[in-house]
Amino acid sequence: MPAESSKNLSSKKQSSTAESFRFVHASDFHLERPLGDLDELPSHLRDAMAMAPFTAGDAIFEAALSGNVDFVVLSGDLLHPQSAGPYAMSWLLNHFEKLGAAKIPVFWAAGVADDPAKWPDAVPLPPNVTLFPKDRATSTYVTRAGRTICEVIGQSSDGRSSLHVPSYEIPTTDDFTVGVGYGTSRAEALAEARIDYWALGGKHNRTEIDGGATSGAVYCGTPQGRDLNEHGAHGYSMVEVDADRNVRVHEMHCDVFRYCQIAIDPEDIANVGNIRNAMGERIARLQHDNGGRHLILGWDITLQSGDQLQSIGDSQELLAWLRQQHGHGTPSAWTANLRVRPPKQYPKSWTEEDTILGDYLRIAADHRQKDGSDLNLLAMTEQHEALPATTASLLASIPAGGQTEVMEQATLLGAELLRGGKPYWVQKS
Known part of the structure; x- marks a missing residue:
């Protein structure tokens, strides 16, 4: 059963003939896109990762059927037909046909990926599916037992990044209106149209936009996150409207893999004694809080001193330990990204050494005191004739805001190499 949270909203518009109804709002399936931020596909999760967007989508359509909804609205970017291929198109059409057999209409406002011009003419949509045109907003009345329960107004994306709200302006009626569209917009612009509920995509x-409509304006998001920028819960909306036009929006979670960004600070490490205990405790907490889903983790570790750096050990070994210890369970917690931020201070014993390491740390400390403002790599790039001109230019002109970070990362890298270890920074390996 998908996880759920809900929000009560109300419409100021009243009608003595209004009826209650419910509908599903979903968007941004992106069936053409695999899960990202993965340097490798763990063999035991390969099939589940490949099918995750489809499994999440299955949950949406199954909820529409089992929940006896009156209609389904889809607000763009379901799939790129050519990139997604025959399997994804067949999958989508099969679900449309199942809804059609249950007499559930589908209203689809396409986005950029699913531009109606890309849909093959040889593959007609089932009769219960309304794909809104790109050049104008069109209106459809939803009926039940011969009575109108609401009006759905939609337009597919015309290629602009923002939603063209003026297209949705229609004569005022007593019917509850659902606007279906794709693209960014502001509350002030959305409020100008006579729409009770905005079902948005893109x-x-x-994201919920307060003040965008009398009964809510919601980007329901993708059913399955694809990378660490899309961390947290993902799913769809189940929207219920009662006879008094009060609206209840249920946020339903159906993601199979959940991306998590995790910050570990010096206090976290100090409280449990070492980095591995801190990471293990955090993983256990995340697994409990995320309902037994597979997790894909990105770690951001901040160190206070060189002593804590020593406690971490080799970063490649730490990454291997995380994957072996926590990445093979049921559910799995797979580490995709591990970043260790350099400490502000290194052990005094290192700095005072009469060695190359000591000399290096003392010189680096001088540069850091100047915030890296005297950092000039141009001379170094000129020593490598084979270096592409573009690369040399980038190295020789470090933006002012990034000089300190470059110095800190370089100090960390040099210190570890001079100590005979491996670099502590691990990006998307």
Whole structure:
């Protein structure tokens, strides 16, 4: 059963003939996109990762059927037909047909990926599916037992990044109106149209726009996050409207893999004694809080001193330990990204050494005191004739805001190499 949270909203518009109804709002399936931020596909999770977007989508359509909804609205970027291929198109059409057999209409406002011009003419959509045109907003009345329960107004994206709200302006009626569209917009612009509820697409993380409509304006987000920028819960909306036009929006979670960004600070390490205990405790907490889903983790570790750096050990070994210890369970917690931020101070014994390491740390400390403002790599690039001109130019002109970070990362890298270890920074390996 998908996880759920809900929010009560109300419409100021009243009608003595209004009826209650419910519908599903989903968007941004992106069936053409695999899960990202993965340097390798762990063999035991390969099939589940490949099918995750489809499994999440299955949950949406199954909820529509089992929940006896009156209709389904889809607000863009379901799939790129050519990139997603025959399997994804067949999958989508099969679900449309199942909804059609249950007499559930589908209203689809396409986005950029699913531009109606890209849909093959040889593959007609089932009769229960309304794919809104790109050049104008069109209106459809939803009926039940011969009575109108609401009006759905939609338009597919015309290629602009923002939603063209003026297209949705229609004569005022007593019917509850649902606007279906794709693209960014502001509350002030959305409020200008006579729409009770905006079902929006184009944002992968769920976003609610206060003041955008009398009964809510929601980007429901993608059903399955694809990278560490799309961390947290993902799913769809189940929207219920009662006879008094009060609206209840249920946020339903259906993601199979959940991306998590995790920050570890010096206090976290100090409280439990070492980095591995701190990471293990955090993983246990995340697994409990995320309902038994597979987790894909990105770690950001901040160190206070060189002593804590020593406690971490080799970063490649730490990454291997995380994957072996926590990445093979049921559910799995797979580490995709591990970043160790350099400490501000290194052990005094290192700095005072009469060695190359000591000399290096003392010189680096002088540069850091100047915030890296005297950092000039141009002379070094000129020593490598084979270096591409573009690369040399980038290295020779470090932006002012990034000089300190470059110095800190270089100090950390040099210190570890001079101590005979491996670099502590691990990006998307």
